Amino acid sequence: MSKIKKINRRDFVKLFGLASGGIILGCAVSSDKKDFIPKIAGTFQPNLFVQITKDGLVTLISSRSEMGQGIKTSLASAIADELEADWKYIKVDQAIGHEKYGNQNTDGSRSVRTRLEPMRKMGALAKMMLITAASKKWNIAANECYAENHFIINKSTKEKIFFGDLVESAAALEIPSEKDIQLKKVEDFKFIGKKLKSVDLEAFTTGKATYGIDVRIPGLKFAAIARCPVTFGTVKSFDKSKAEKVAGVSEIIALERLKPPTGKFFGMLGGVAVIANNTWSAFQAKLDLKIEWNYGKNEHFNSEEFKKTITQRVQEKGKLVPGSYGNVNAAFKSAEQTIEATYNVPFLVHAPMEVPNATAWFQKDKIEVWAPVQDPQTARSELAHFFEIPIENITINVTFLGGGFGRKSKSDFVVEAVAISKKINAPVQVVWSREDDVQHSFYHAASAQYLKGGVDKNGKITGWLQRVGFPSIVSSFKPLSDYASGFELGQGFTNNPYLLDNFRLENVKAEANLRIGWLRSVVHIHSAFGNNCFVDELAFASKKDPIKLHLELIGKDRLVKGKSDFPYDAARMKTVLKETAKMANWGKSLPENHGIGVAIHYSFYSYVATIVEVSVKSKKVKVENIWTSIDCGLALNKDNIKNQLEGAAIFGMSLALFGKISTENGAVQQNNFYDYQMTRMKDAPNIHVNILDKMQEPPTGVGEPGVPVIAPAICNAIFNATGKRYRSLPLIDEGLV
Amino acid sequence: MKINITINNKAYEIVAEKEMPLLWAIRDFVGLTGTKFGCGVAQCGACSVLVNGKLTKSCSISLEEVIDKEILTIEGTSKNLEYLRKAWDDGNVPQCGYCQSGQLIAATALLNTIEKPTDKDIDTFMSANICRCGTYTRIRKAIHKAVSLKNEAI
Numbered sequence: 100m101s102k103i104k105k106i107n108r109r110d111f112v113k114l115f116g117l118a119s120g121g122i123i124l125g126c127a128v129s130s131d132k133k134d135f136i137p138k139i140a141g142t143f144q145p146n147l148f149v150q151i152t153k154d155g156l157v158t159l160i161s162s163r164s165e166m167g168q169g170i171k172t173s174l175a176s177a178i179a180d181e182l183e184a185d186w187k188y189i190k191v192d193q194a195i196g197h198e199k200y201g202n203q204n205t206d207g208s209r210s211v212r213t214r215l216e217p218m219r220k221m222g223a224l225a226k227m228m229l230i231t232a233a234s235k236k237w238n239i240a241a242n243e244c245y246a247e248n249h250f251i252i253n254k255s256t257k258e259k260i261f262f263g264d265l266v267e268s269a270a271a272l273e274i275p276s277e278k279d280i281q282l283k284k285v286e287d288f289k290f291i292g293k294k295l296k297s298v299d300l301e302a303f304t305t306g307k308a309t310y311g312i313d314v315r316i317p318g319l320k321f322a323a324i325a326r327c328p329v330t331f332g333t334v335k336s337f338d339k340s341k342a343e344k345v346a347g348v349s350e351i352i353a354l355e356r357l358k359p360p361t362g363k364f365f366g367m368l369g370g371v372a373v374i375a376n377n378t379w380s381a382f383q384a385k386l387d388l389k390i391e392w393n394y395g396k397n398e399h400f401n402s403e404e405f406k407k408t409i410t411q412r413v414q415e416k417g418k419l420v421p422g423s424y425g426n427v428n429a430a431f432k433s434a435e436q437t438i439e440a441t442y443n444v445p446f447l448v449h450a451p452m453e454v455p456n457a458t459a460w461f462q463k464d465k466i467e468v469w470a471p472v473q474d475p476q477t478a479r480s481e482l483a484h485f486f487e488i489p490i491e492n493i494t495i496n497v498t499f500l501g502g503g504f505g506r507k508s509k510s511d512f513v514v515e516a517v518a519i520s521k522k523i524n525a526p527v528q529v530v531w532s533r534e535d536d537v538q539h540s541f542y543h544a545a546s547a548q549y550l551k552g553g554v555d556k557n558g559k560i561t562g563w564l565q566r567v568g569f570p571s572i573v574s575s576f577k578p579l580s581d582y583a584s585g586f587e588l589g590q591g592f593t594n595n596p597y598l599l600d601n602f603r604l605e606n607v608k609a610e611a612n613l614r615i616g617w618l619r620s621v622v623h624i625h626s627a628f629g630n631n632c633f634v635d636e637l638a639f640a641s642k643k644d645p646i647k648l649h650l651e652l653i654g655k656d657r658l659v660k661g662k663s664d665f666p667y668d669a670a671r672m673k674t675v676l677k678e679t680a681k682m683a684n685w686g687k688s689l690p691e692n693h694g695i696g697v698a699i700h701y702s703f704y705s706y707v708a709t710i711v712e713v714s715v716k717s718k719k720v721k722v723e724n725i726w727t728s729i730d731c732g733l734a735l736n737k738d739n740i741k742n743q744l745e746g747a748a749i750f751g752m753s754l755a756l757f758g759k760i761s762t763e764n765g766a767v768q769q770n771n772f773y774d775y776q777m778t779r780m781k782d783a784p785n786i787h788v789n790i791l792d793k794m795q796e797p798p799t800g801v802g803e804p805g806v807p808v809i810a811p812a813i814c815n816a817i818f819n820a821t822g823k824r825y826r827s828l829p830l831i832d833e834g835l836v
Numbered sequence: 837m838k839i840n841i842t843i844n845n846k847a848y849e850i851v852a853e854k855e856m857p858l859l860w861a862i863r864d865f866v867g868l869t870g871t872k873f874g875c876g877v878a879q880c881g882a883c884s885v886l887v888n889g890k891l892t893k894s895c896s897i898s899l900e901e902v903i904d905k906e907i908l909t910i911e912g913t914s915k916n917l918e919y920l921r922k923a924w925d926d927g928n929v930p931q932c933g934y935c936q937s938g939q940l941i942a943a944t945a946l947l948n949t950i951e952k953p954t955d956k957d958i959d960t961f962m963s964a965n966i967c968r969c970g971t972y973t974r975i976r977k978a979i980h981k982a983v984s985l986k987n988e989a990i
């Protein structure tokens with residue numbers, strides 16, 4: 100539909116003419132850098148597109164998956180602002196999975212961080228071209244015109260021309276060079292940093308949004324897979340005689356496990372697949388299968404024993420982690436008192452509302468997939484690898500995601516759909532039941548950590564020893580990865596927000612007997628839990644107010660440079676904490692049976708402090724209020740950020756109160772929402788969110804940083820109310836819910 | 837077996853097993869995919885529909901039980917549902933949106949039962965619906981808002 104009109108490799112934007120008489124601007128964004136000019140030698144490949152058509156419609160092709168974090172709306176707001184567009188003409192399309200769209204992995208709260216500037220520049224550039232086109236029509240200088248609300252206006256005559264009426268002539272223009280772009284000043288923003296509604300609201304409230312599970316194509320079959328209850332177990336034999344008789348069932352086939360090569364991809368577990376003409380028949384017949392399994396080496400995995408093992412290991416010396424400093428032993432020796440505590444977090448599962456599912460059609464030499472994937476490119480390369488199809492013949496259509504939380508960046512469910520489609524020679528939709536989702540996931544690791552602190556006679560914290568053990572995510576890519584990796588320990592352990600005199604971090608062995616993966620906030624869930632519960636214990640021991648102790652430990656204003664472009668700024672951490680304290684009216688007298696607790700954390704380059712108020716009556720805890728402040732730099736879409744933090748509070752409550760995956764004889768014991776429970780409406784507290792005004796700072800993560808603080812703040816609040824410490828999650832196991 | 841039902845005022849004849857849950861008949865045979873699967877065991881409310889006006893988890897009711905009945909799904913409309921939609925829009929409620937069909941249908945049933953629900957009514961009534969994204973406080977607000985939109989309109 101489009102042809103390249105002009106290529107100038109030094110420019111960062113490419114212009115395409117549209118057959119229908121509009122323009123498409125394409126720019127190249129390098130994967131994870133803030134810097135957006137591609138450093139790729141050779142041809143310039145745009146990967147983000149803005150299209151303006153004659154009817155004035157501005158379409159942004161969004162390269163990130165939408166899974167509830169409002170990416171589309173946020174990115175669109177950046178374009179609209181610089182373009183001086185009217186919001187009602189803004190439309191966002193989801194891009195298919197293709198390397199031309201740059202890194203599409205929607206993880207690590209990176210989306211806004213990496214794309215804001217290119218988006219703004221694209222908008223500004225389009226505006227400049229429209230202005231030039233108008234000025235030529237009026238035969239005046241470009242600076243005699245300006246853009247406003249989808250029109251270019253002649254300053255002196257006040258005449259105006261609609262954007263849509265200018266695109267044709269704009270398409271014939273040279274692209275202005277990047278150095279001439281003038282971005283708007285923060286105080287002039289109309290959309291950025293304002294409350295903007297989701298561009299998908301109507302689709303959501305009318306049931307029209309198409310999620311992966313809603314994909315319907317002609318001839319579509321539905322499949323359910325019985326997988327071995329023990330991770331990596333295989334099928335010994337199966338009897339399908341009963342299952343075959345279920346009405347609607349057409350085929351029952353064995354699926355080999357596809358083992359990923361070392362270092363990449365996810366593969367698939369394999370099992371027995373039932374194919375039917377509707378989902379329910381496939382589900383039913385699956386239950387009627389009689390399968391004998393070879394359970395394999397994970398057969399004896401018992402999570403309670405594992406908890407004991409790693410808890411025991413952290414009591415003894417582990418591997419020293421680089422980044423430790425000072426001499427904790429000397430500090431402990433000269434301390435007035437030392438405090439020790441051990442904390443545990445169990446295995447967790449994402450349980451996105453939309454179960455894993457994928458629709459695939461394998462046709463001889465090409466594959467087409469429709470799926471709710473967070474990382475379509477990995478899915479695509481993975482398919483090319485396993486099915487030996489040239490990557491350019493593989494198309495991944497990214498649908499809406501009914502939640503992801505990290506589960507949907509592992510494309511095993513896509514591989515399954517393609518494997519079945521290949522075998523049955525028809526398009527097929529694989530749907531996981533909730534039980535499948537709970538029992539065959541890539542789990543958030545269980546952890547144990549031991550902390551020891553030294554307090555001198557003035558109440559100063561002089562030493563901090565922390566030993567931690569949890570199965571590594573790397574184990575899913577490289578067997579026998581029994582220690583935590585640097586990137587995992589870099590999530591709140593080696594880089595806690597404090598400036599200590601003596602700090603020592605050790606890591607102990609923790610083998611993986613389940614598939615381990617990342618879940619919203621990842622290792623920060625462990626580090627924030629240990630750090631914040633322990634600071635609360637130290638505060639109590641040294642008779643200090645917890646907030647005062649946090650501030651002391653954060654220490655003097657300073658910038659700590661890491662590997663990224665975002666140094667940790669201690670002053671910002673302190674401000675966030677003070678703001679939250681103010682908002683929660685910290686220090687106020689509380690009703691009887693109420694308690695209040697605080698937690699702070701730095702993750703995904705954002706600063707968060709949360710205060711929780713609970714009541715504990717007849718040994719049952721109720722979360723009454725949550726106050727959260729965040730400094731996430733430039734707040735692109737405030738209402739969306741607020742929504743994310745409200746959601747993070749609920750997500751954090753779910754894991755603190757209920758979340759636990761346990762195994763016996765290698766098999767996960769939980770099944771569905773009745774035994775893997777979620778926070779519900781009746782448990783939902785008042786949530787107060789404060790987004791700090793940091794419009795001059797670059798934007799940082801929003802989707803994840805609100806989660807890790809919730810569990811420790813709740814536990815600290817319970818201590819405040821009852822005088823009892825809870826150091827092992829979830830609280831339901833302690834009879835508190 | 838042939839089963840006649842009315843969905844959103846349209847008559848359908850479905851040929852399926854009579855034990856099939858209404859949810860899958862609507863999604864896989866009728867082709868209306870706004871009603872969602874979340875758990876299959878009456879635990880999450882994603883599949884909520886109204887059957888002859890009564891709030892029902894469509895994953896846990898068989899086709900046989902809804903013969904000749906009138907079903908309202910998220911693709912349909914009703915007075916209260918429209919006020920709720922406006923309020924949902926006003927409060928920018930959804931995140932991933934997946935649970936919202938069920939939430940809106942459940943809230944419709946709530947307003948059909950209690951004209952002006954209190955927070956406590958909402959807690960009781962809406963706790964059958966899970967939102968993994970955690971939009972509860974917005975849903976609560978939006979239900980109150982729908983009531984006030986309705987009162988303004990009268």
Ligand code: FES
Pocket residue numbers: 872873874875876877878879880881882883884893894895896
């Ligand atoms: S799918 Fe019916 S209640 Fe969850």
Ligand code: FES
Pocket residue numbers: 167452501502930931932933934935936966967968969970971
């Ligand atoms: S909005 Fe995502 S589950 Fe409710």
